[in-house]
Amino acid sequence: xxxxxxxxxxxxxxxxxxxxxxxxxxxxxxxxxxSHIFDVIEATEQRGQVVDADQILQGFGSPRSxxxxxxxxxxxxxxPPEGFAAIGPVRRNVTKTLYYGMAVFGFSIAAALILTGFAxxxxxxxxxxxxxAGGDSIVVGMVSDKVPPGDELTGFWYTPLAVILxxxxxxxxxxxxxxxxxxxx
Amino acid sequence: MSDTATKWDAQLRxxxxxxxxxxxxAPGPRYGLALLNHLxxxxxxQITEGTLYPLLDRLKRDGVISAxxxxxxxxxxxxxxxxxxxxxxRLTDLGARWRQSVADIEALLQQAA
Numbered sequence: 001x002x003x004x005x006x007x008x009x010x011x012x013x014x015x016x017x018x019x020x021x022x023x024x025x026x027x028x029x030x031x032x033x034x035s036h037i038f039d040v041i042e043a044t045e046q047r048g049q050v051v052d053a054d055q056i057l058q059g060f061g062s063p064r065s066x067x068x069x070x071x072x073x074x075x076x077x078x079x080p081p082e083g084f085a086a087i088g089p090v091r092r093n094v095t096k097t098l099y100y101g102m103a104v105f106g107f108s109i110a111a112a113l114i115l116t117g118f119a120x121x122x123x124x125x126x127x128x129x130x131x132x133a134g135g136d137s138i139v140v141g142m143v144s145d146k147v148p149p150g151d152e153l154t155g156f157w158y159t160p161l162a163v164i165l166x167x168x169x170x171x172x173x174x175x176x177x178x179x180x181x182x183x184x185x
Numbered sequence: 186m187s188d189t190a191t192k193w194d195a196q197l198r199x200x201x202x203x204x205x206x207x208x209x210x211a212p213g214p215r216y217g218l219a220l221l222n223h224l225x226x227x228x229x230x231q232i233t234e235g236t237l238y239p240l241l242d243r244l245k246r247d248g249v250i251s252a253x254x255x256x257x258x259x260x261x262x263x264x265x266x267x268x269x270x271x272x273x274x275r276l277t278d279l280g281a282r283w284r285q286s287v288a289d290i291e292a293l294l295q296q297a298a
Contacts, residue, residue, distance in 0.1 A: 035217075036238075039218045059233040060235045066235050
């Protein structure tokens, strides 16, 4: 890549990261940085030195971080329109709903797995995993009907499988809830 | 320069760079590279392009500096930054505050010695 191409690539990448600004502002930023780079190239050539694109671009940092320092204060400097103050409480409620939703979802499925796992020891015929709909689907759980919907796949192995899965799900739920709780605080 | 000194410079600049830029523009308008080269003459003002340009952009939004593309002679147009009236005022205010801080720290150092 020539020095010129390298600089163009940098500016193109930067313009992509600046897309959160409106077009006029982004163009202005690009124009100024381009102008700076030309100034440096000119001064370097006047001194009879070789232009080193890496060295010129180094001071600007990565296109991403440079764009971020432009975009950050634009977004921070813009106060939200009136009425948007409600977003805070709404967001918190969403997190609360998520927190309790996650708890109900995770714990109930984990409990169902573990309970059916132990139930399999007592009533092995009613508990298990069945192949259904000609193998296209499976049925997991506890059935009252003595006629299962297909071939049972697991037999005794349902117990350790369900207990382990239930335990893992319990652990996962607890750790997800911890993360959500930090968000709530 | 020692690592401690570099870190100290960076910390101190974080809060004072706005004042530095306003002061550097007080004698007259400058464009980006000229301003950067001017600052680089000072030992503790070795800032990068990536720090200066976004800061200039912010100061312009704050209304303390203005920016205008100007062409001088055959040269390519350059974006010149200048203090606004508000910028003059901010420079006076922050300058006074800075001198107060320096005097306070100096007094504390005197007591420490």
